[in-house]
Amino acid sequence: MEKVMVFIDGANLFFSAIDQNVKPNFSYEKLARKLVGSGRKLLRAYYYDAPLDQKTDPERYRKQQSFLSHVDKLSYFEVRRGRMFNGRQKGVDVRMAVDMVNYGFKNTYDVAIVVSADSDLVPAVEYVKAEGKQVELAFFDKCWNLKNACDSFIEFSADFFNDCY
Numbered sequence: 001m002e003k004v005m006v007f008i009d010g011a012n013l014f015f016s017a018i019d020q021n022v023k024p025n026f027s028y029e030k031l032a033r034k035l036v037g038s039g040r041k042l043l044r045a046y047y048y049d050a051p052l053d054q055k056t057d058p059e060r061y062r063k064q065q066s067f068l069s070h071v072d073k074l075s076y077f078e079v080r081r082g083r084m085f086n087g088r089q090k091g092v093d094v095r096m097a098v099d100m101v102n103y104g105f106k107n108t109y110d111v112a113i114v115v116s117a118d119s120d121l122v123p124a125v126e127y128v129k130a131e132g133k134q135v136e137l138a139f140f141d142k143c144w145n146l147k148n149a150c151d152s153f154i155e156f157s158a159d160f161f162n163d164c165y
Contacts, residue, residue, distance in 0.1 A: 002040040005109040006032045007096050009116035010049035010071075011089060013139075016117060020140050020156070026164040029074045034164060035113050035138050035154065043109055047071050048096045050082035050089040097124035100135075104128040111136060114150065117143035125149045 008028065017024040032045040049068065054061040072079040080099065082092035093116075100112055101124050111134045114121060122145055125135050129151065137143065137150035140157075147153050154160075 002110040003043050003108070004036045004040050004111045004113060005043050005100075005103055006035060006045035006113045006115065007100055008032075008045060008047045009092065009096060009118055010047050011092070012116050012118055016140050016142070017156075017161075020158065022156070022158050022161055023165070026161050028071055028077065030164040031115075031161070032077070035115075035136075040111070042076055045074075045077045046080050046096070046099055047077060048080045048082065048092045050084045050092055053084055053087075093118050093120045097121055100124045101127055104131050104133045110134065113138055113154075114146070115139060117146060119143070119145035122146055122149045 014024050028045070028047065032042060036042045049064075051068075052061045052064050068079050068081075071077055080095050082095055083090050096116070097120070100114070100121075103109055104112065104127075112128055113136045114125065115138050117139050125146065126149055128135055134152075135150045136152045136154060137147055138154035138156060139146075141155050
């Protein structure tokens with residue numbers, strides 16, 4: 001049975017979903033299980049994001065922290081945090097790339113499912129594939145560089161999320 005790890009770029013997915021008119025309040029647990037499918041084993045799903053600035057918008061910060069706490073409590077999920085600097089996320093894509101490479105090198109998984117459109121992940125994808133791992137990309141059809149680097153592509157659409165609420 002193939003061992004699968006899912007790597008989710010949280011903010012990238014959230015804002016892309018909104019751009020594609022997909023309600024972003026879907027269940028991440030259902031999404032991960034749908035991506036893994038039957039006949040494969042979900043080892044862990046990592047959700048990457050950076051905490052908002054509490055001083056700038058305390059209410060948005062509170063809502064985000066509540067959401068991240070919820071995701072962290074899901075079965076087989078772990079939240080990995082970057083940081084915010086001048087209103088921009090820092091360290092999120094690097095942390096995601098390091099985790100993909102680290103767990104791939106340690107032979108923890110057979111298949112990595114990447115949920116992102118960030119082309120900064122291409123070198124990590126290429127390294128993991130060179131180590132004999134398969135990399136699947138699941139996202140809206142707007143991530144050409146990353147899509148070309150991965151072994152296969154699962155295209156998100158509004159219909160894809162229907163059974164993830």
